Amino acid sequence: MYNFDFEKPSSVADAVAALGAEDAQALGGGQTMIPTLKQRLASPSKLVSLTGIADMKGVSASGGAIKIGGATTHATVAAEAGSYPALAETASHIGDPAVRNRGTIGGSLANNDPSACYPAAALGSGATITTNTRDIAADDYFQGMFTTALDEGEIITAVTFPIPEKANYQKFVQPASRFALVGVFVAKYADGVRVAVTGASNDGVFRWAEAEAALSSNFSASALDGLAASGDMISDLHGTAEYRAHLVGVLTKRAVAAAA
Amino acid sequence: MPKDSGIGASPKRREDIRFLTGVGNYTDDINRPGQAYMHVLRSDMAHARIKNIDTAAAMAMPGVIHIFTGDDFEAIGGIPCGWQVTDRFGEVMKEPKHPVLAHGKVRHVGDPICAIVAETLAEARDAAEAIELDLEELPAVINMADALESGSATVHDELGDNLCYDWGFVEENKEAVDEAIKNAAHVTTVELINNRLVPNPMEARVAIGEYDRAGDMSTLYTTSQNPHVIRLLMGAFVLGIPEHKLRVVAPDVGGGFGSKIYHYAEEALCTFAAKTLKRPVKWVSTRTEAFMSDAHARDHVTKIELALDADNNFTAVRTNTLANMGAYLSTFAPSIPTWLHGTLMAGNYKTPLVYVNVRAVFTNTVPVDAYRGAGRPEATYQLERVIDKAARELGVDPFELRRQNFVTEFPYQTPVAVEYDSGDFHRLVDKLEKSADFGGFAARRAESEKKGLLRGLGVNCFIEACGIAPSNLVGQLGARAGLYESATVRVNATGGIVVMTGSHSHGQGHETVFPQVISEMIGIDESMVEIVHGDTANTPMGMGTYGSRSIAVGGPAMVRATEKIINKAKKIAAHLMEASEADIELKDGAFSVAGTDKSVAWGDVTLAAYVPHNYPLEDIEPGLEETAFYDPANFTYPAGAYACEVEVDPDTGKVTIAKFTTADDFGNVVNPMIVEGQVHGGLTQGIGQALMENAAYDENGQLLSASYMDYAMPRAADVPNFTVDHTNGTPCTHNPLGVKGCGEAGAIGSTPTVVNAVLDAMYSGGHKVDHIDMPVSPSRVWAAMQKG
Structure with a gap:
């Protein structure tokens, strides 16, 4: 790991501002980022943790859809997304308990690992990925291995899944x-x-x-x-x-x- | 009624307080005052010429103390090999130099090039990135068959080719075996790969070198299974430090499975750097480094042929193997495919003629050496695969074919040098048929089929050779070491005992088991006995722990020393009771005079030995401390019969172990609970090899499975609840405990059992698949079923 600065803002606006620094990098649960840093395969100037932003956490259901904050952990989705059982079930089998208690849905979707589970759930549900600037349909969001529609510094604040039959x-x-x-x-x-x-x-x-x-x-x-x-x-x-x-x-x- | 103490009891492990509650003392828990940190810069190429190493910029980096390169070690010895094999033509093996740091060329990904010592680890790593390496990449030698082609690139240019040795055993039998196979009523052939493994002990390797200028004394703390061996190899052959100026400490060690037997470059580097820089120097392997620098395992490519007569009696076995040595000869590497492999090729069977040919090959890969079983799993796997295939070809029951050919008379002289002292293979199969409920298999298969799954039953019988010995024999076979074990038994004044053993415990539970033996012999409570091991400063010269040898060789050493103690104590007791020594009996911790009610307690005698007021000083010395070195007369021969049931999903190829049952003969058993744990661990490692583990290189010599993202280790959910049995063994006839050793059996016996079961399952689904290589991954099983 190389040295870096660390910030843990409590609002999306502060996070966006912090990510304006050159070579700054958003940090969700760190389940991919931290091993990458430990291998010295990345050298961000600053890590901006998104896990202190209360507005980006939690699960809520209304109007036939379920909305999950971008910084919500897999364990929380597994426990609280009961109105969309297949989604809760998917979350409950990601990685192991340590991964599920740290990893976040926003982090997983932003990384878009070609073997990750959440991209299948989001694309398979026609979910909407909400960022600090816009809503992106899942069909437009996933653009190939580790590639997404996200712009530099753009943060996934929530993901909304229409609940299927x-x-x-x-x-x-x-x-x-x-x-x-x-x-x-x-x-x-x-x-x-x-x-x-x-x-x-x-x-x-x-x-x-x-x-x-x-x-x-x-x-x-x-x-x-x-x-x-x-x-x-x-x-x-x-x-x-x-x-x-x-x-x-x-x-x-x-x-x-x-x-x- | 199970015993609650002594031999045969199962007291809980006294080590567990350390290992399970975080109060252990592993090498990485040790930090010495003024300690600096070492980082090793390793080759990312499999094969390259070193044109230049420029460390100037790196040396100027913050915190950097020194950077060592291969030049620093040119005048010093390289890493020695501990075994010299003589080939079938009477020539000794080719033995290339193994430099501490690469010199001239790098020969595998992970080959150490520079050792950077800095005030902090981060500074050392930063400096490593500033070293300018000028490497000219050379063609990599990866595939063993290609490596033997004329015109192949050479791993060691001075050797001329990549063949280490061409070994034949028993060479005098070669023609007779060829003839028997030519004339056989039936010959079954299997060509197989014994997949390369990475050992993966939970604790990665660590080394700390320290130098005391006042006493000119070097100390190495290291994750070793045999600190005395490291002291001798490193002191005498690498660094030129005599034993009395070198202490090697291997404290709590988190598993080894063989990989921590060997002397590694980093041990010499830390010891050398500490003496050169007058600073303690610590190195901790990352898991990535472990994948690229811990000795790998197995990696054989084999063709075996089994000849049978018209009555299905085995008449001959011929086997030809290419064995991968990797880029250098690791400490015991040459012995594994030869003396630990060829000598087991008779198995449990009275096959009269056996010929084993092994060609050992250098490649641009991590060196390969012993790993749980070491040669014996490779022997068992091929033999038990070919027997199963023969049974299928001949349409006979696989167990009946084995039974028909079993050795039944002991001692039995095999045609491959070793003599089995005891065993009862039929009894093992009898027990297994009951405990594995063969009668219920058809019903279980029907249940599986209802779920759309194919169920298979695989069986295996095996014998292994443990406690490799005697020393004069292994010397003739090429060992450059003795294979005895030692123990010093120190009785304190108030009766407590400290045993200093040359064996080393890295998870085996010696601290629990060894006191059970002393308790049985003297009749005192186990809590009165403490076991000390792992420090050359306070234990007698011993050879350490591997090859299932601790209780089989280290145990008898302790028994012999304790017998000396008892003999002397009887003299003291006789004096105290004014009786004849011949009349003294020891029972339940008290000495009595036969036929009288006179007795003295153990503690009275031990006190007299150290406060010798009323004592036969004219006949015997004060004190009560004895040492024994035990050199066994023969190997021990644990044997077993295993059964495995698998379910195969025909849609995905996924294999699930549904049932695994063992019947083992370990001779006498000291602590059944610990033996059961050893079997569970061995089975899990064997199942890991059979289904999951694979160290794969690409054609350029890059290790594809260099992390847990791609190297699949078995987890608890991948194995079933095992049903194991090791009761009523046939005692070893030549050691005083009648023990045979249990550490490796599970790993030796399980791979063919699993693969035979998978093949049986595929056959039950109508897939005529004769062969599949390990690991039997879902992808491979599915592909096999598409073809067969």
Whole structure:
């Protein structure tokens, strides 16, 4: 770790101001940032912690949607997002208890790790990512591995998920990291089904359009028979591209069957 | 009725207060006054020529005290190898120099280049980034078969090629084995990879060097399984410090599994730097460094052939292995694929002819050495895989095929040099068939199938050789060390006992178990016995702990010393009771005269030894302290039979261990609870190798699995509740405790059991998959089922 300055503002405005410094970096729960710093792979001049901003914490549900503050931990979502059970369930299986008690939804979405769980939940739910300056639709937000629509210094203050009729997330864990080797989030809304896939693609989280079309007309696992996910799949020590493409199909079926 | 003390009892571990409540004293807990910090700059290339190292800018950085490079060690010895193998042509192995810091070339990612000593660790790391390295990258030698091709780049240019040795065993049997295989009714062949592992003890390595100018005395605190071995290797062969001027302390050590046997560069660097700079110097490995510098494990590529006659009797085994040595010869590396591997290739079977060929290969990878089991898992894995495959090919029950070929008479002279002293392999299988409920397997398989899962049953029988000995034999085999163990038993005036053992406990529980033996012998409470280990200043020269040797070799040393104590105490007791020494009996901590009601307590005798007012001074010396060195007559031979049931998800290839049952023969057992813990740990490590762990290099020699993000370690949820049994063993016939050792069995016996079960599960689903390599990951299982 290199030396850096540290600030922990209590308002979004102060955080935005602090992030104006050259090479300043926002810090959520630090579950990616701190290991990166310890490996000396990043050298920000200043870390601006977002975890002291009360307005960015908490879970509230109203009008068929659930809103989660950007600095809310996975453990809090797991415990308090009961009005969207599939989302609470997803949060409850991210990492381990230590990760869930520190890691935040805003941090996860800002990082957009290609194997993280929350991007699948957000994209699969058509969530809205609210920042200090604007609202961004999930479909516009995710722009490839570790790439998002966020501008320099922009902070995710909240994420709003429309609550579906049914949803489920299936994660097949990579045995070492316990990230998703492949994860599929399926959500059935009145106006159609959304299927979002994490872990599989070199382009990061993506929607599986063919599966969405098939499930929108017939929400059953059998509707997926004969469909195969395609695209630029990841191939690594833990699974070939072919295997990942196969798992997308298996997990989507399981998610449909388990959706509640 | 279980005993509550002595041999066979299971008192809770007295170490746990330290290890479980945070009051242990690990090397990193030690800080010396005026201590400086060392950071090691390591190669990020697998193979490169060092053209220049410019440390000028780094030396000028804040806090920097000194920067060492390979030039500083050129005149000093390199890191020695402790075993010299002689090849099948009578030539000794090639033994390249192993510099403390890379000199001329770097030979693996992680090879140390510079040691930076600074006032703080952060300053040392900052300075490392300011060192200007001019490295000319060379082609990396990674794949062993490629490494042996003519024209391959060479890891050590002065050796001419990458072959360390071409070993044949038993070379005189080679032609007979070839003939037997040619004439066999059936030959089964398996080609397999024994995957490379990273040991991953919980505590990473740490070293602190300290130098006392007043006494010209060097001290090394280090995470070692054998401080005396390090003192000898480092003092005599690297730094030229005689033993009486060098103290090595290995305090609480958080696991080793073999990886902390060896002498590592950082130990010499800290000791040398402390003496040079007149400052204590501390180095703490990061986990990333551990992946790149702790000796790795296994990494064999093997073809094994099993020949059978028309009645399914094994007639011959022939096996050819490429064994990866890595870039340098680690301390005991040459012995692992040879004497700890070839000698076990008869297994539990009366196969009359065995030939083992091993070619050891240098590559641009981290050195490979012993790891829990060391050679014996590699032997067992291939043998038990080929037997299972033969059973399937012949359409016979895999256990019946094994039973038919079991050795049943003991002692048994194998065709691969070793002589098994005791065992009862049928009894182990009999026990296992009951405890693993083979009769209920069909019903369990049907239940699994209802869930859409394929269920498989895998079995395995194994024998291992522990407590490697005797010293004169291992000397003939190439060991450059003896393999005895030592103990000094010091009885205090009021009867308490301190045992100073050459064994080293790094999680095994010696401090609990060793007193049980003394308690049994004298009849005093275990709480009266304290175990001291891990410091060359206050323990007799001993060889440390590895190869399941502590109770098997260190235990008898303590027994011999205690026998001397008892003999002397009887003389004192005889004097006190004015009786004949021959009539003195020791029972329940009191000496009595046979046939009388005269007795004196243990404490009365020990007090007399130190306050010798009424004492036979003309015959015996005062005091009660004895030392013994024990050199075993033979190895010990623990054996076992294991069964594993797995469920395989045909959609994802995921393997779940549903049931794991063991029947082990450890001879006599001192503390059943601790033995059970050892078995659990060994099984978990074996399951880790079978299903998850894999140290993978890319073609450029970059370690792909260099952190826990990619190197999968087994966790509690990955293993089932084990059903283990180690009762009614056949005692070892040649040591006074009848013990065989239990530390490695689980790791040795589990890998083939798991893989055989996975293959059985795939067969049950109609997938004719004859072979799959470890780790049996979901991706690999799925891919195998697509093909077969």
